[in-house]
Amino acid sequence: MATMKDVAELAGVSTATVSRALMNPEKVSSATRQKVEDAVIQSGYCTSNLLRGMKRNESKTLVVIVPDLSDPYFSEILRGIEHAASKQGYLVLHGDSQQQKCRDNSLIHLNYSKQADGLILLGTDLPIDARKSEQKNLPPMVMACEYAPELELPTIHIDNLTASYEAVNYLAHLGHRHIAEITGPPTSTLSSLRSQGFRQALRRAGLPYDSSKSIQADFSFEAGVVAMRKLSSSPSRPTAVFCHNDIIAIGVIHEAKNMGLRVPEDLSIIGFDNISFSEYCDPPLTTVAQPRFEIGYQAAQVLLNQLRGDKVHIGSRLLDTELILRKSTKPPCR
Structure with missing residues (x-):
């Protein structure tokens, strides 16, 4: 059986740090804790607490599968789960879902070996087969952020369609008649819903939908920069842009200013998520705020209720969003 020294060597830290990370995780940095957690999994190390839990058929461990651990959107959700x-x-x-697909020794093995009590999924692009027929081989699961009705899982999320509709409707009420959108990846369910909300708001305002002003991207700063360049080459430049997340929007602001455009005088920009960066970019970003801490907290609470044997409702639980008005939007100058 692996020892704490084995874990320390794999993680590149001292045995004292391993002990703190396992017994008092709040006393070490998140980066160090992640190194230790990965080393524990890789080595197969079991603490005495875990062994005692296994005797009771529980590990007191929850696994969270995150689409992209580098995306600041997930930080508050993870904080809510941990709380x-x-x-x-x-x-x-x-565990990062993309990295998990490439690793032999991973968090996923904990699920199949029953060394994890529960699993929280923060996206639908999964490194495991979570279909209903396969769920008997997995611990109890809860989904958050995205909704996949075919999985028949308790899900905590927001109404992406309505939230997007309200954001674009706000731009229309400001007087914008040339509104573009920069979407997430075409495979993203939430991006599909946000695009539906975008189109419904245009129809409600009596504005035509122009596919040349709907630019596909991924959820990155660089994608926002590239998308802004594409929009600038359009024969009729938009006066407002609705972005499917804040990171894209911040990339758009950066490139618009590089082009000599003033935000919001020449171009109004709305983001989505209300990550912390959105309040401190220049100008501060108007955005759709998701209750991210609450999403994580409720997802964990539902899972813990399941583990206690409580009956949990299968299906969708919607939390409210709020349009946060800042200085990146105003009525058009032309």
């Missing part, structure tokens, strides 16, 4: 879990004495392990 709820820690109150019940649970350890939370995080």
Whole structure:
């Protein structure tokens, strides 16, 4: 059986740091904790607490599968999950879904070997087969952020369509008649819903939908920069842009200013998510705020209720959003 020294060597830290990360995770940095968690999985190390839990057929461990751990959108969701879990004495392990697909020794093995009590999915692009027929081989699961009705899982999320509609409707009420959108990847369910909300708002305002002003991107700063260049080459430049997340929007602001455009005088920009950066970019970003901490907290709470044997409603639970008005939007100058 692996020892704490084995874990320390794999993680590149001292045994004292391993002990703190496992027993008092709040006393080490998130980066160090992640190194230790990965080393624990790779080595197969079991703490005495975990062994005692296994005797009771529980590990006091929850696994969270995140689409992209580098995306700041997920930070508050993870904080909410950890807050709820820690109150019940649970350890939370995080795994990036793309990295998990490429790793032999991963968090996913904990699920199949019953060394994790529950699983929280923060997206639909999964490194495991979570179909209803396969769920008997997995611990209890909850989904958050995205909704996949075919999985028949309890899900905590927002109404992406309505939130997008309200954001674009706000731009129309300001007087904008040439509104573009920069979407997420075409495979993203939430981007599809946000595009539907965008089109419904245009129809409500009596504005035509122009596919040349709907630019596909991924959820990155660089994608916002590239998308802004494409929009600038359009014969009729938009006066407003609705972006499917804040990171894209911040990239758009950066490139618009490089082009000599004034935000919001020449171009109004709305983002989505209300990550912390959105308040501190220049100008501060008008955006759709998601209750991200609450999404994470409720997802963990639902999972913990399942683990206690409580009956949990299968299906969608919608939380409210709010349009946060800042200085990146105003009526058009032309």
